[in-house]
Amino acid sequence: MAVEVVYRSxxxxxxxxxxxxxxxxxxxMLELAESLAGVLHKAVPSLSEDQVxxxxxxxxxxxxxxARAFKNQPDALGELFAEAE
Amino acid sequence: MAVEVVYRSxxxxxxxxxxxxxxxxxxxMLELAESLAGVLHKAVPSLSEDQVxxxxxxxxxxxxxxARAFKNQPDALGELFAEAE
Incomplete structure (x- = not known):
């Protein structure tokens, strides 16, 4: 048995x-996700907590x-599901 | 009366x-909006067409x-509704 260090958010x-x-x-990642959920909920109030x-x-x-899509490469979004399929 | 040039998407x-x-x-703007709507609908299928x-x-x-929020400034999102209020 030994004591070990673990990390968590x-x-x-x-x-x-x-x-x-x-x-x-x-x-x-969770910090950004929370900020996004907050603004998206204000922008589209019909969304549920789970959806945002x-x-x-x-x-x-x-x-x-x-980041790339918003900067100047909207096509970058096409990669998101191409990889998964 | 005269003929004039107008532009549209x-x-x-x-x-x-x-x-x-x-x-x-x-x-x-509309091109990016359409791409975003497409990937967000795949990511969260419970969203309606209107919501995406x-x-x-x-x-x-x-x-x-x-773009700034996704790059490295999640705080940038705070500006979105601060301006409107």
Whole structure:
């Protein structure tokens, strides 16, 4: 038996990471997802809490692709489901 | 009476512009909005057509803010409703 260090984001306490950098990436992703959920809910009030949460997490997980799409490459979005199929 | 040139995006034929650059910006905005609506609908299938269209247009109209948020400034999103209030 031994004591070991694990890391977690306070936004998602159940998910533990052995690697601090990975916990930090997870925390940053959730931070962006929460901000997105907030503005999207204000923009389209008919969305449910679950829907804005799903939208936020989907976009935050794919933030690099969305960054390119919003900057000047709308075609970048085509990659999102091409990979999954 | 005189003949004059007006411009429009084929994506939104009812909206006419006197200025070609403005018509072009409108077309680019709608192009991005359509791409966004498509991927968001695949990501969150419970959304309605109207909801994904509203989301796409809202984000495409604010594309510079979203570009910064996705790149490395999630706080940029705070500006979106601060201005309106």
């Amino acid at each position: 306070s936004r998602d306490p159940e998910r533990l990471f052995m690697d601090k950098a990975e916990a930090d990436r997870h925390d940053k 949460e799903e939208l936020g997490i989907f976009m935050a997980r794919n933030r690099d692709t969305f | 084929s994506r939104d034929p009812e909206r006419l512009f006197m200025d070609k650059a403005e018509a072009d910006r409108h077309d680019k 269209e509203e989301l796409g247009i809202f984000m495409a109209r604010n594309r510079d803010t979203f």
